[in-house]
Amino acid sequence: MLRYILNRLVGLVVVMFIVATIVFVILRITPGDPAAVMLGPQATQQDIAALRTQLGLDQSILTQYVTWLGHLARGDLGQSIFLNKPVLTVLADRAEPTFWLTLMSLAIATAIALPVGILSAVKRGTALDQSVQGFSMFTSSVPSFWLGLLLMEFFSVKLGWLPVAGYGGPGASIGERLSHLILPAVVLGLVNSALITRFIRASMLDVLRDDYVRTARAKGLTETRVILRHGVRNALIPILTVLGLTAALLVSGAVVTETVFGLPGVGSLVVSAVLRRDYPVIQGALLVIAAIYVLINLVIDLLYLLVDPRVRY
């Protein structure tokens, strides 16, 4: 078991290393002079030269790479060009809305997917199953931003039940914050529930075919017990993997959803950074988000230890 954990940790370090390299590479493949691009057509030659020195762009690629890794090791993600604050601070400031949004959407997506997926597997082939699959298909085909706009128009503008945008001012109550998060969380959760539903259904179907389910029935257990204790419990294991994947989708989706609903989170930060060409911020955000995703998967791998005795012994 210890070996399992160690393996995962080593894998994590390696992947993060490669991630850092990829981030480095991506922002260096800009055709032309990055500094000039960052400052825009209005900049003077002096400004461009100054920025180049500041960012260390005048040194060789290898030196830049090494310096970059050195900074990362110290937790220094650089300085935002537009906000004049350390990137890490900027990210920390904007982390909260994204965190709650992702958590709430995951909860909503799972709350939808779990009963729906199990039901459609148990009632396989019936009209219920087919309509569920159809609904799933539909929700995963809808662009989240479009759905967000439509819901916003209906609930916020026409009905006025929920606030239109934003996150509430500083010091806003939890209730107010929640009211800002509900619509985006519903949108994100709904659109991403399809994957989980499909996975749960497939996993349940697989498990229901397994021999030990037949044994459970042969023992004379009630059908409910068979499905819950023997079916679902076993089906949940691979579903842990899907949750990991979905977390990534949700972070992705957060980018768009935050922009639509004006939430001051990391997602909308990335978008504005891209539009403003604030490269240090883009780099920092990419790294942090990738790190979070890799960590989530590590946690899920560790959860497998808890859930599956075959891994433990």
Added chain:
Amino acid sequence: MHDTMQTQSERDVVLSVQGLKTWFHSRDGVAKSVDGVTFDLARGETLAIVGESGSGKSVTSLSIMGLLAKPAGRIEAGKILLRDRKGQEHDLAQASAATMRRIRGAEIAMIFQEPMTSLNPLYTVGDQIAEAIVQHEGGTKAAALRRAQALLERVEIPAAARRVNEYPHQMSGGMRQRVMIALALACNPSVLIADEPTTALDVTVQAQILDLLRRLQAESGMSILFVTHNLGVVAEIAHRVVVMYAGRVVEDAGVNDLFDRPTHPYTQGLLSCIPTAALLASRQRLAPIPGNVPSVTALPAGCTFAPRCPLASAQCTAAVPELIPVRPAHHARCIKVLASADAEVSHA
């Protein structure tokens, strides 16, 4: 044809299958896996159902347990009469889902072919046995676990106290099959259906399991319905044998009778496929039965064995032969035995 079990009182029949037909409906047609099967199982007796793959023997046992894959599989006709421990008679073919659930595990138990996958990997062995006990007889889990441990000892699993808290993947195939047997015996059923329980095991382990089953039967008077394709196993464990081919019983007899005087051409063919010392000495070739088992969706008319039978004639394909008594407690579904049978019966 008998309708109730009263006439069997001399034999104390516990399970009586009469004219069972189980068909599978699919887009490609109707598969008549079991097409009119009749046999009786007496108390304390081991009845072996022998046949190749596709003969319908497994489907028969699943039909009795009510474990057919819905919605495709259905009992089309026939009765499955069970006398429970209170002496009450039930027709399992017509029983409600709730009744079946009460009967499964408590009156009739089943063990399956693949011990490696038949136990839930997420629960301990003790938990799974205790689950059955609590379901049928109530009581606390602690008491059930104690009984589970006793059961593990009964099936000769060493260090039962430790094993009861172990997970299936920590045990070998043979041991898992013993656990399955313990599980089946948990509520003292009067009938045990064993569907090829030794097929996936090594030969030495196979012998141990058969020994175990014989001993358990002697101790409790339990009846065993043993489904297999292995005639060697049949010789070891069965009192009576039913031979199935393409969904029908083609011969039923006592075990000694079957091996000494096989009557149906199919049975004779099966027996001649087994290498024996005599055969070896005579340096003759093994004689396999020519042809293939017919597909269950396209059964030949009349006698289903006719296309492969050395004795076949035009009469054979005209109509499905009846089960003809050849001698006491020995029937064969073949019109060719009539001539010799008449002679024998008149002598008896």
Added chain:
Amino acid sequence: MAIASSPSVVSGSSSDRWQILRLLVTRKTVLISLIVLIVLVGAAALAPWIAPFDPYKLSIMNRLKAPGSLHWFGTDDFGRDVFSRVIYGGRLSLTVGFMVVVLSSALGILLGLVAGFFRGADKVVSRLIDAMMAFPDILLAISLVAALGPSLSNVIIALGIVYAPRLARIVRASTLVIRELPFVEAARALGVPTRRIVTVHVLRNLMSPLLVQGTFTFAYAILAEAGLSFLGVGVSPDIPTWGTMINGGQQYMGTADWIMVFPGIAIVLAVMSLQLVGDGLRDVLDPRLRKEL
């Protein structure tokens, strides 16, 4: 994201074709989806001939007209006919989607083959794939487009890179399996150069998973491009793609909904049909899943 299954090592693409035909006949949803797709693609291809108006033509007098008999989908804030713009938008969005499939397949096959063949390269490529899949799709796409500069071709390149790793994984798995097949070992023992044999075999077996994965990638690419364009980090806003149109229609939410609604419906139709067809293909072409039918 659809989890593509491991490739079937069963050959026989001609029987696959029969299966596909049988699928179309028996599953009505797949048939309908295919028809919808053909209509969309056809409309896109024939855009210059069927669009009733010039999608770029400004007409301030006609701005913000509700859908009616003349302008079926109404007009936008510049008086441009929304229906024509949706058709032309389809042209661009569908082309982008298709090109992304082509690019990601090419990259994925290349990476996968290299990883499958060369043990040394495999270690690097596998980790590379893992790392690339550590980034959420949109983020990676946004960064790539940010780096390369916003344009239609850069969006295609970016998305092609984003979706390549998934395919590379499948190709790699397939290559590894086929390499160890007995007939390859036999050929190797005879001194026959095995690389070409394995490549040909791998590619033949890849037809089915590629087709299935390609349909889904097409769907995701359409959604991704729309998202990028909506955010303003993809295609430039004056080019009519479905995404830019929704972006443009945002401010008229509540007053001129039609600008935003119709492109969205088009996206849903295209993506849903693609996914349904992909599902159907997968059911038919993956023998493991055939049981579930």
